Amino acid sequence: MAEQSLDRGRVLVVDDEPQLLRALRINLRARGFEVVAVDSGADALKAAARSRPDVVVLDLGLPDMDGLEVLAGLRGWTSVPVIVLSARTDSSDKVLALDAGADDYVTKPFGMEEFVARLRAAIRRGSVPAAVETPVVEAGPVTIDLAGKRVTRGGEQVRLTPTEWEILELLVRNEGRLVTQREVLTTVWGPGYVQQTNYLRVYLASLRRKLEEDPSAPRHLLTEPGMGYRFEH
Structure with missing residues (x-):
């Protein structure tokens, strides 16, 4: 045992x-x-x-x-x-x-x-391992190192929870593409959570506070109302 x-x-x-x-x-x-x-x-x-x-x-x-x-x-x-x-x-x-x-x-x-x-x-x-080929993405003062699973803002490290990181990584790897609410919930939490959209609101709000210069007017973590989310650098 x-x-x-x-x-x-x-x-x-x-x-x-x-x-x-x-x-x-x-x-x-x-x-x-x-x-x-x-x-x-x-x-x-x-x-x-x-x-x-x-x-x-x-x-x-x-x-x-x-x-x-x-x-x-x-x-x-x-x-x-x-x-x-x-x-x-x-x-x-x-x-x-x-x-x-x-x-x-x-x-x-x-x-x-x-x-x-x-x-x-x-x-x-x-404990999700990083992919073999993973870029470093710049979004204003924010640098997202997908290989190192590390985020900095203005040169200072930003602490993310594993769930916050998984959401951010999913959006960044699909840069410019709409990622539906269902896709995020299924990927991060599993198919049993497709109705838990309140989870997404909470986590996106937290990510915006940590990464956006103005969380009330985000430039990088965008919401498509009723549909999903999009990352733009």
Whole structure:
């Protein structure tokens, strides 16, 4: 089992509910994942730095700090995929978490099979290899290095989450061409997410804040209303 778990990936689970923590530990290990489990935000940040997980499963309602604070702490130094796990069902909470850098949002209670599928998808997005022939694209003060999976703006590195990078890479590789909402959702999240257009609004808004000189009047990440998105350099 140990060799199999290394193949599946290392998961850091952060939740203060003992029963849920135990259930996730048992179920994920049974499916071949290596699991590191902690029950506080402070321990989560230490464990992330120490164990270098392939994906973080993060509860928002932690005893010592809000999960969004933990997410901000992680995003200060790593782009590891983060799946938020929360009992908060309001759409504004989901948007807030995604906007803060989460890659996915799962509402409690949840089905284990769907959760594991999302987990695998997050790990996959975080470890997509660069293509052999990949150009460097200039868009005003922004430089997008597709080979190095690196973005700079005015010479300063811009930190993107794995999901933000995958969206940007898809649009840049299709420069000048309309990429439909369905195409982005299917490529980045999978065919089960074709109705989740709110995901795209959140992520495009985040990318524009990071890359555009004026996010309210974008020049490079363009929206074709009701259709999709287009990248112009």
